[in-house]
Amino acid sequence: MKKRFTMLVFGILLAVVAAGCSSAREKDSNDTFQNEAGEELPSNVVAFGMYSNERDYIDNGSSLNRETAEKHMVEIEQNLNREVKYLLLAFADYRQIGFFVDGKEYIKYPFVLGKKETRDINISHSRLSDCRELTYLIIPDYEEKVQENDIEQLLNISTVYSMRYLLEFGTKTVPEASKEPERATINQEGIFLSDSEKQQEVLTIVKRDIPLYLHISVKDPEVVDYLFFMLNDWEQVPIADDFYFYLKNDPVDGWIQEINVSGMMPDSNFQIVGIPNPFQDFDFYSNKAVYYTHRIHVVE
Numbered sequence: 001m002k003k004r005f006t007m008l009v010f011g012i013l014l015a016v017v018a019a020g021c022s023s024a025r026e027k028d029s030n031d032t033f034q035n036e037a038g039e040e041l042p043s044n045v046v047a048f049g050m051y052s053n054e055r056d057y058i059d060n061g062s063s064l065n066r067e068t069a070e071k072h073m074v075e076i077e078q079n080l081n082r083e084v085k086y087l088l089l090a091f092a093d094y095r096q097i098g099f100f101v102d103g104k105e106y107i108k109y110p111f112v113l114g115k116k117e118t119r120d121i122n123i124s125h126s127r128l129s130d131c132r133e134l135t136y137l138i139i140p141d142y143e144e145k146v147q148e149n150d151i152e153q154l155l156n157i158s159t160v161y162s163m164r165y166l167l168e169f170g171t172k173t174v175p176e177a178s179k180e181p182e183r184a185t186i187n188q189e190g191i192f193l194s195d196s197e198k199q200q201e202v203l204t205i206v207k208r209d210i211p212l213y214l215h216i217s218v219k220d221p222e223v224v225d226y227l228f229f230m231l232n233d234w235e236q237v238p239i240a241d242d243f244y245f246y247l248k249n250d251p252v253d254g255w256i257q258e259i260n261v262s263g264m265m266p267d268s269n270f271q272i273v274g275i276p277n278p279f280q281d282f283d284f285y286s287n288k289a290v291y292y293t294h295r296i297h298v299v300e
Contacts (some may be wrong), residue, residue: 041079041116048076048138048161063166069134070125074163076138077118085112087139087234088121092131093172094227094244096236100124108234110142132170136163137273142234145269146204146297154204158295160273181245186217186254191272191294197256205297206270208262214272216247217254225249227277230259232298233268246277266300 041047050058051073058068078084088109090099098107102122111119128134138161146154186192192200192215200215218226229244230237239245240257247255264270273293 041077043079044081046076046078046080046140046161048074048163050074050136050163050165058165060163061165063168064134066128066167066169069128069165069167069169072123074121074123074136075118076113076121078113079116081115083112083114084140085110085143087142089137089139089231089234090123090125091135091137091236092125092128093133094135094229097125097127100126128167128170130169130171131167132172134165134167135275137161138163139234139271142269145267146295148205154295158271158293160271160293162275164275181214181216181240181247181255181257183250183253184215184256185252186215186256189217189219191216191274193259193272193294193296202294203296205299206261207299208264208266212259212261214257214259215254216257216274218247218249218274219251220249221251223249223276225277226274228257228272228274231269231271231273232261232264234271237264261298264298266298268298270296270298272296 049060052058052068053071053073058064058072064072074088076086088111089107090097096107098105099109100106100123101109109121111121113119125134140159140161141157144153144157146157186200188200193203193206194201194213194215195203195206195210197213203212206212214228216228226247226249227244228239228247230239236243239259245257261270271293
């Protein structure tokens with residue numbers, strides 16, 4: 001059982017995703033949004049951000065000292081016409097880590113927001129060590145599975161909200177993955193998960209016993225490199241020989257990476273996430289925190 005969308009349709013879909021990720025005025029925005037004065041959040045907007053223990057707002061893309069990095073608050077607010085189930089995930093140098101919420105440790109923290117509600121999440125970390133970057137991903141509708149022939153649903157549930165912070169005390173340099181994907185000529189920009197090395201069809205439902213190939217073509221002139229990683233039911237899983245791989249932005253060619261989903265649980269969500277790398281400034285990350293993300297439904 002599998003469903004393909006044509007390259008043209010999915011290319012349009014990716015363009016809509018990119019547009020939605022750059023505006024806090026559109027539904028399920030991927031921008032942080034500061035609302036300290038208590039103003040009412042505009043309709044169809046999701047807002048999120050980090051605060052220090054002193055309730056100082058911390059811009060997405062800022063540098064954190066050790067005290068703030070190890071203890072702070074994440075706030076998420078929504079003004080939608082529906083209740084939404086969310087997961088909060090944390091990554092140190094692109095490796096998923098556990099964190100504490102009100103003293104209890106989580107690898108993925110679930111919470112629910114009503115149609116018009118705000119949640120403050122008190123977070124502490126004990127595993128940042130000398131890491132260079134702290135990243136949060138917020139996953140809306142994390143239980144929902146991709147359905148056939150529903151492009152609007154695919155667009156909505158593939159959304160990933162992200163916050164990225166540089167750590168002032170970090171001394172590590174994240175090495176590039178030892179194995180690069182295979183370079184290839186790819187006709188259309190975006191990411192395409194296919195069962196063929198030659199065709200850029202997009203699978204939304206995949207069987208665990210079918211070899212898969214990730215076709216990647218990124219053309220943003222402002223981004224030099226990307227980093228890609230994978231989540232299965234919102235826990236990080238290996239990709240190639242590591243838990244992530246880097247790509248150079250090539251204006252001519254793309255890349256192909258073989259993907260193995262054989263060990264993933266049936267009836268689970270599998271999500272590919274691509275982010276600009278290395279870390280840049282606030283203005284860049286406030287609009288381009290996550291690129292090229294796509295959710296797939298894994299079946300038996």
